[in-house]
Amino acid sequence: MKWMEKELEALAEASLERSLREHSIVSESPGYTLREGRVLLNLSSNNYLGLADHPAIIEAMREALLTEGVGSGASRLVTGNRLPYGRLEESLAEWQNCEAGLVIANGYMANSGVIGALVSRGDVVFSDQLNHASIVDGVVLSRSEHARYRHNDMEHLRTLLNKYRDNRRKLIVTDAVFSMDGNQARLHELVALKREYGAMLMVDEAHSGGIYGRHGEGLCHELGLKDAVDIHMGTFSKSFGVYGAYICGSRTLIRWLLNKARPLIYSTALPPSLVAGISKALELVKADHWRRERLSEASRLFRSSLCNAGFNIGDGDSPIVPLIVGDNDTALRFSSALEKEGIAAVAIRPPTVPEGTARIRFSLSATHSDRELIDAADCISTIGLQMGVLRP
Structure with missing residues (x-):
C-alpha cells in the first residue's frame, strides 16, 4: 500500500x-x-x-431513551419503524404543507437515495455546478446522464434542456442556498424551465431550512414556490441542531421512495430517541x-x-x-x-x-x-x- x-x-x-x-x-x-x-x-x-445543545431537545431525547431504548434494531421496513417516526413525519408534512413526509438517516443518503429512485440509466439529471457532493454522487450512483450547468446560469441550463428534449425522465436538482458560497439558487427561473421542459424539480434546503420562511419551512416557501417544487429535501443537522434528513412531497412520491430508495431500504433506522429529539427541534424551529x-x-x-x-x-x-x-x-x-x-x-x-x-x-x-x-x-x-x- x-x-x-x-x-x-x-x-x-x-x-x-x-x-x-x-x-x-x-x-x-x-x-x-x-x-x-x-x-x-x-x-x-x-x-x-443555536439549538444543538438546547435543554428541551436533550430532555426529549432522554425521555425517549428510557421508553424506546438505545437503537431501532432494524431497517424501517423490517421492525425499525418505531412510534416517534410516524409522529415526526406527520408534523413534517404539516410544516411543509405537503401530502406526506419521510425521514432518512442523513442528507447524503437522502440525496443519493432520492435521485437514484427517480432516474436511472438512459435518464438525465440537470445539476448546478456548485451543488453539494451528495447530489453529485447521487447522480453518479443513479447511472443517469449528468448534465451540469454553470452556476446559476439559466441560459446554459436552457441549452442543455434543449439538447435532451425527448421523452426520457428529466430531473433538475439544486441547492436552495449553496453550502460553500452562501448565495441562493434562481428558483423562480428554475420553476419556469421545469414547467416548459416537463422536468421534475428537486430542491435541497439543507442550508436554508429553519432560516427562511415564516416558520422556517425554507426558501421555496419564502418565495411562494412550494407547490411548484416536486421534491423538498432538507436536513436536521444544521438549523435543527440534531441529525438526519427529510423528504416531503406527494403521497405518490413517498410511496415510491419507500419501495425504491435503497439507502432507506437497506439501512438501520435512526434511533427513536434521536427522532424524538428532532420532533422537539421542529417545534422550536417553528415557534422561535x-x-x-x-x-x-x-x-x-x-x-x-x-x-x-x-x-x-x-x-x-x-x-x-x-x-x-x-x-x-x-x-x-x-x-x-x-x-x-x-x-x-x-x-x-x-x-x-x-x-x-x-x-x-x-x-x-x-x-x-x-x-x-x-x-x-x-x-x-x-x-x-x-x-x-x-x-x-
Whole structure:
C-alpha cells in the first residue's frame, strides 16, 4: 500500500491534506468551541439557530431513551419503524404543507437515495455546478446522464434542456442556498424551465431550512414556490441542531421512495430517541421566530463589516460568508492566524470548492452577539492586511 503514502505526500505538498481535530461544546458560552484546551469563537459551525445543545431537545431525547431504548434494531421496513417516526413525519408534512413526509438517516443518503429512485440509466439529471457532493454522487450512483450547468446560469441550463428534449425522465436538482458560497439558487427561473421542459424539480434546503420562511419551512416557501417544487429535501443537522434528513412531497412520491430508495431500504433506522429529539427541534424551529431574526441581523452585520473592509465575500444574505483568498496555502495560513487570535474558522480547499478559490468559510449562529462579530471582523481585517489578502 505504498501508493497511499505517495498520494498523501502529494496532497500535503499541495496543502490539500486533511486531518481531524477534537472539539467540545462550551455550555456556558454559546457560539464557542473548545479545541485542544482553548476556547475559540466558533465561526465554522452549521448550528445556525443555536439549538444543538438546547435543554428541551436533550430532555426529549432522554425521555425517549428510557421508553424506546438505545437503537431501532432494524431497517424501517423490517421492525425499525418505531412510534416517534410516524409522529415526526406527520408534523413534517404539516410544516411543509405537503401530502406526506419521510425521514432518512442523513442528507447524503437522502440525496443519493432520492435521485437514484427517480432516474436511472438512459435518464438525465440537470445539476448546478456548485451543488453539494451528495447530489453529485447521487447522480453518479443513479447511472443517469449528468448534465451540469454553470452556476446559476439559466441560459446554459436552457441549452442543455434543449439538447435532451425527448421523452426520457428529466430531473433538475439544486441547492436552495449553496453550502460553500452562501448565495441562493434562481428558483423562480428554475420553476419556469421545469414547467416548459416537463422536468421534475428537486430542491435541497439543507442550508436554508429553519432560516427562511415564516416558520422556517425554507426558501421555496419564502418565495411562494412550494407547490411548484416536486421534491423538498432538507436536513436536521444544521438549523435543527440534531441529525438526519427529510423528504416531503406527494403521497405518490413517498410511496415510491419507500419501495425504491435503497439507502432507506437497506439501512438501520435512526434511533427513536434521536427522532424524538428532532420532533422537539421542529417545534422550536417553528415557534422561535426570534432565532431567525437574530441570525438575519448577525448575517447583515458581519457581511457588511467584511465588505466595508474590502474582502471578496460574494453575494447573498445567508449566514454562510465565504472569504475567498485563492490558493490553498494562504487559506491554511489565514485559518491558523485566526485560531491564534481565538477564532475557529476552517479553510475550505479543493475538491470541495473549485481550483483557485480556496477560502475561509465563515458560518454564523443566532447565538453570536454584535460585539463578538464586530471584534471578529476587525481581527479578520488585520490578518488580511498582514497577509496581503487585503491592500492598505
